[in-house]
Amino acid sequence: MSTVVIHGEGLGKRYHRGAIQQSTLLRDHLARALKSPLSLFRRPKDETFWALEEVSLEVREGEVLGLIGRNGAGKTTLLKILSRITKPTTGWAEIRGRVGSLLEVGTGFHPELTGRENTFLSGAILGMSKREIERKFDEIVAFAELEKFIDTPVKHYSSGMYVRLAFAVAAHLEPEILLVDEVLAVGDINFQKKCLGKMGDVARAGRTIVLVSHQLNQIRRLCHRVAWIDAASVRQVGNTHEVVSAYEAAMARGERNGHQPERGPAPKARFVRWEIAGPSGEEPHILKTLDTVTLKFTVDIRQPIKAGHYGVALRNHEQQVVWAWETRPLPLDVGERQLCHTFPMLPLRPGLYTWLVALYERGEAIDVWDCLPEMMVATEIFQHPQDQWSGILNIPVSFEIDGR
Amino acid sequence: MVSITQSSVALPLHSGASATVRIEPPHGWLQLRLDEVWAYRELLYFFVWRDVKVRYKQTVVGIAWVVLQPLMTMGVFTLFFGRLAKLPSDGLPYPVFYFSALVPWAYFSTALQSCTSVVVDNQRVITKVYFPRLVLPLSAVVSGLVDFAIGFVVLLVVTSIYGIKPTPAALWLPVLLLLAVLTALGVGLWMSALNALYRDVRYVMPFLVQFWMFASPVAYPSSLVPQRWRWLYGLNPMAGVIDGFRWALTGHGIAPGPLMLASAAAVMVVLLGGLFFFQRMEGTVADRV
Numbered sequence: 001m002s003t004v005v006i007h008g009e010g011l012g013k014r015y016h017r018g019a020i021q022q023s024t025l026l027r028d029h030l031a032r033a034l035k036s037p038l039s040l041f042r043r044p045k046d047e048t049f050w051a052l053e054e055v056s057l058e059v060r061e062g063e064v065l066g067l068i069g070r071n072g073a074g075k076t077t078l079l080k081i082l083s084r085i086t087k088p089t090t091g092w093a094e095i096r097g098r099v100g101s102l103l104e105v106g107t108g109f110h111p112e113l114t115g116r117e118n119t120f121l122s123g124a125i126l127g128m129s130k131r132e133i134e135r136k137f138d139e140i141v142a143f144a145e146l147e148k149f150i151d152t153p154v155k156h157y158s159s160g161m162y163v164r165l166a167f168a169v170a171a172h173l174e175p176e177i178l179l180v181d182e183v184l185a186v187g188d189i190n191f192q193k194k195c196l197g198k199m200g201d202v203a204r205a206g207r208t209i210v211l212v213s214h215q216l217n218q219i220r221r222l223c224h225r226v227a228w229i230d231a232a233s234v235r236q237v238g239n240t241h242e243v244v245s246a247y248e249a250a251m252a253r254g255e256r257n258g259h260q261p262e263r264g265p266a267p268k269a270r271f272v273r274w275e276i277a278g279p280s281g282e283e284p285h286i287l288k289t290l291d292t293v294t295l296k297f298t299v300d301i302r303q304p305i306k307a308g309h310y311g312v313a314l315r316n317h318e319q320q321v322v323w324a325w326e327t328r329p330l331p332l333d334v335g336e337r338q339l340c341h342t343f344p345m346l347p348l349r350p351g352l353y354t355w356l357v358a359l360y361e362r363g364e365a366i367d368v369w370d371c372l373p374e375m376m377v378a379t380e381i382f383q384h385p386q387d388q389w390s391g392i393l394n395i396p397v398s399f400e401i402d403g404r
Numbered sequence: 405m406v407s408i409t410q411s412s413v414a415l416p417l418h419s420g421a422s423a424t425v426r427i428e429p430p431h432g433w434l435q436l437r438l439d440e441v442w443a444y445r446e447l448l449y450f451f452v453w454r455d456v457k458v459r460y461k462q463t464v465v466g467i468a469w470v471v472l473q474p475l476m477t478m479g480v481f482t483l484f485f486g487r488l489a490k491l492p493s494d495g496l497p498y499p500v501f502y503f504s505a506l507v508p509w510a511y512f513s514t515a516l517q518s519c520t521s522v523v524v525d526n527q528r529v530i531t532k533v534y535f536p537r538l539v540l541p542l543s544a545v546v547s548g549l550v551d552f553a554i555g556f557v558v559l560l561v562v563t564s565i566y567g568i569k570p571t572p573a574a575l576w577l578p579v580l581l582l583l584a585v586l587t588a589l590g591v592g593l594w595m596s597a598l599n600a601l602y603r604d605v606r607y608v609m610p611f612l613v614q615f616w617m618f619a620s621p622v623a624y625p626s627s628l629v630p631q632r633w634r635w636l637y638g639l640n641p642m643a644g645v646i647d648g649f650r651w652a653l654t655g656h657g658i659a660p661g662p663l664m665l666a667s668a669a670a671v672m673v674v675l676l677g678g679l680f681f682f683q684r685m686e687g688t689v690a691d692r693v
Contacts (some may be wrong), residue, residue: 008427015691027604084427084534089689093427104532112458114671124450125533 003096005177005208006059006082010091013052013077051077053232054091059177061097062206066213066223066240068247071352071374073316075212075230076181079103083179083209097208100127100175106166111155112386114167115146118154124167136172143198146166154385162385166192171198177208196222214352214376216244217283251372265356268303269332271357271369277340286376288398293346297357297371299338309360310339317352322392347395348377415497428685436679441536450638455518456550470551471558485623494625494650494657503562504653505622505646507555512564512584512642513613515548519592520609523600523689532688537686541596545589552581553613563653573652576660580648583664587641587671593678597685601604621646626658638663 045059052074059065067075080086082093083101089277101300108116108125119140133140141150142166154162180199203209204220213219219226226243228236238241247300275284278294287293307329314323338358355371382397383390441448460467478499485491486498493501521622523530524545525535530537563570599605617623620642629637637643650657 081427084425085531086690087430088427091429094424095427096424099425099534101533104528108529110454110458110553112461113454117454117457121450124447125529127533127535129446131451151631370549388592 002063002222003059003392004073005061005096006057006093007095008055008057008081008082008091008093009050011055011057011081011088011093012050012090012092013074013081013086014048014089016048035066047102052081052088052385055229055232055234056091057234058229059208059210061208063225064209064211064223066211066226067229068216068220068226068244069212069221069229070372071233073229076103076227078229079210080183081213092280095177097176098127099177099179100173101179101181102126102170102173102177103181105163105170106385109162109166111152114153115141115144115150115157118165119150119169122166123172126170126173127175128173130176140165140168140172143171143194148202157385159381159383159385159390162193162338163381167191167195173197174202175207177210178202179210181212181346182214214371215283216248216285217263220244248373256293264397268360268361269301269305269308269366271297271299271359271367271371272336273298274357274377278342285373286378287346287348288378290345290347290379290394292342293343294340294342295355297355299332299337299339299357299359299367301307301332301337303333304334305359305361305366307361308322308332308366311358311360312341313356315354315356315381316348322353346347346377347393349383349390349392349394350379350381351379352376410422417650419506422575430684436683437536438538441542444535444539447535448539448543448546451539452547452550455543457545467554469619470554474503474510474555475558477506477510478503485628491624492628494627496650496654496656497566500563500566500568501625501650502623502652505620507552507559507651508581508584508645509620509622509642510555510643511548511552511581511618513552513617514586515545515588516592516595517609517613518548519544519588520595520599521606523596524606526690537689538548539684541589541682544593544596545585548588549585559653568654570653571615571655573659575653576648580645580652583641583671584645585674587645589673590671590678591661593675593682597678600685600689616640616642619643635663639667639670641667642657643667646666 010268029359033089055074055078057065067078069075080103082095083099083103085101085103106122108122110121110138113121116137119137120130120133124130128136141147142168143160143286146161146168148163149157149161157165193361199209209222211219211222223240225238226240226242228247236246254297271293274295274297276287276293277284277296279289308331309326309329311326312324316322325371353375355375357371358368359366377394379394380396381394383394429460484500486493486502497502506660519541522540560570595609619637619640621629624649626634626637626643638661639662641664644660644667647658648660648664651659
């Protein structure tokens, strides 16, 4: 029996909604104090919420634990607590061994520095020593396939090159415990596979990994055990296939978590599933192409509808509506109806998106569904490598100077 | 078999021993984990290395800029404070008088300002990976030393042009520099923690730095300060540092006296308070920036 290397007991994290929305300008606090001097002594109304509540977990040496659950369920918060980026509000955890965390690709990269310099900088920030990086340097560069550009400043890299180098550095971390957040969601699919292979090697080498992912296939392939985090606490933990299947079943039922209102009984019609119908790929909820895409929403009509309004919207993870569309009133017969949309392309920045579909009749909602699971976009990237410039669209563009 | 010890200190990946780390809600004020900072000294080196590299890469003139800046300020001071306002200079040629003050002052003001913004500037890294946050302000005050070294070489050239030879008093220089470093760090720790809480602290900084410069003998000799206010003036550690620099290099002006002990003690109080305040803020900084 191997030893327990991560042991958490009653972990909780409370955020002050106020503290986040409240101004971080001293000026505003002073202005408030001048208007009503007494208010300084009164605590501002504190709206708090628990991002994580009473989470206990045990991870054994050499185990790969997957964390699954909807956006905002608390997976990342748990990872941040375990990697000591933020402190828990309640509970405690003990971690035995050296911890490496990968919560972002390219942590610490500086655009002005060359690939070589960034390799050292990012490696050091992630916890490697100078000697270790020197030893692995050639291997990292070869893994990233960037031998020719290693002395070019990374601001001149394409985003694909940037991501490859960042991954290569991260993939050569050798901690005893590795905490990974969704970082494999970016980058082109071939390189993702390469990284996944590398990570599989690490797992087989007996290292302990805690992995957050929305890609259930990835979770199935890598994890020994899975914890399903739902509405800030652990809903189910155990055997990978059992938990993933339970999660998928809940997703397919269109179940809401604590943050969203339950769907009504909807006697007339109900959306039951959605998928990427074309091009036919292996995973129906992951978009990997910038070519033509066909989306299929299935609605189960139980009573005939004479003039139904069907609407669809796409939201990004910040809940911004990226695109929305509505039909004219249309008749719908009883039975399962397939609503198909074909887009010449969906040039979205990689990440998680939610489709929202709704069916109305005479202004009254018959069914409104936040489609589950979310759509993961994992296409090739044609964006500026820096976050603040990467924008929301991901469009391949040709470029020439003076027609050459 | 590695030995397993329990501590509240996390070690970087590359450190040899495996330890158990306990993660708990923040508690108490009195926790200084300086041993942890020591364990991360290599990261400190890399942050300094990054700052220096980036600074010299981004400007076309590169290192020349570090030399030109205080030289030009010296020119301006010599012209306006010296030739026009005819301020006394303790019997020193104006360029030497001003430059010997501007080199330590330029270090102090840059170090203090970069220390103030260092936590906010590195928020991306702070929210993605753990390391003792104290490494950041430390790197800010250390990386300023590179500019200082360059400025100091130029200073030696300027003094030798005016035929001033170094005396044994120059042995005081490292002590004076250390006092400047600790002052910048002590005040900088408070400011960077406050800046993480209130973003407009950075708007206050230019004013504070300017005020501090006029409260230090950069543009005038401290012999201009009336005798009965000297004690208060002497509490400003930078007054002692700058007077000390002039004296150690040229033999003119005011030698470090007992007042400097008082200001050094004041610096230690500010520094210690700053360390506690900074570490207090450290636990929640990732939630705030």
